[in-house]
Amino acid sequence: MTDRRRNILKTLLLCLSQFQWLVGMIVGLAGLYLWVMFRRSSLFFSSSSYMLPVYFTLATGALLLxxxxxxSWVFTRDSTCLQGLFVYLLVMVFCLGSTASALVVHQSINLDTEVHPLSGVFQNYTGSSQDPNSRAVDILQESMECCGVQNYTDWLDTSWFIHSGGYALPLSCCNTTFTNCTGTVFLPDQFYQTACHQKIRTVFRFILLDIIVVMFASVFLEQVILLVITTQLMREPQDQHYQSLRD
Structure with a gap:
């Protein structure tokens, strides 16, 4: 009966460990995607603290893998030392995941204040492809399909628009469905109608909340189950092999 119970626990450990690979890949890819998005939009955030949840998420994903x-290795061996190391690492994953989740919650709450410099970046737009500031604005509007901070009329008050003749907006404001869009202010229907400030909030909050869901639903629950299974295996007596004695 004990052997059967032990085999069931080891099978559960193997299945959950393999599932942890999948969870680790999801968490790691989410952290990597968040890192790319934050790095691409770094000019639009007021401080570098927004990268903290990214680092903790990447570390959690690596440790999960x-x-x-x-x-999976513990499944093939009855080593108390390996099982103890496995429990220790599970506790580390739990701590890292808790820290990452807390930072993500904090970041999502303060997201509005973090993107406060957005207006200043648009005001410094020069239209030059060699200018990192201008290139970041164009990439933002094209990739997130938005125009202006609150709407396209924000461009009418920028120094670039006034000095360029007050006729056209940047081509990155053009909706790709209008192939003949030249950026003229007389055809505003051809521009993206979504505000960039709103789009940044929506996109990053969606990513951040997704990470929270993965952390709580997958990581925390799975770690608790794995901890219970592993501690039960450590408490179960190992198989004893008896040999008959002959004179």
Whole structure:
């Protein structure tokens, strides 16, 4: 009966460890995607603290992958030392995940204040492809399909618009469905109608909240189950092999 119970626990450990590989890849890819998005939009954030949840998320994903591999290895061996190391790493994953989740919650709450410099970046737009500030604005409007801070009329008050003749907006404001768009202010229907400030908030909050869901629903719950299974395995007596004695 004990052997059967032990085999069931080891099978559950193997299945959950392999599932942890998948969870680790999801968390790692989410952190990587968040890192790319933040780096691309770094000019639009007031401080570098927004990168903290990214680093903790990437660290959690890497540790999840390693513990998934270790859990599969523990399945093939009855080593109390390996099982103890596995439990220690599970606690580390839980701590990292908790820290990352707390930072993500804090970041999503303060997202409005973090994107406060957006107006200043648009005001410094020069239209030159060699200018990192201008290139970042064009990439933002094209990739997020938005125009202006609150709407396209924000461009009418910028120094670039006034000095360029007051006729056209940047081509990055053009909706790609209008192939003949030249940026003229007389055809505003051809511009993206979504505000960039709103789009940044929506996109980043969606990504941040997704990470929270993954952390709580997958990581935390799975770590608790793995901890219970591993501690039960450590408490179960190992198989004893008896040999008959002959004179």
């Amino acid at each position: 390693f513990t998934g591999f270790l859990g």
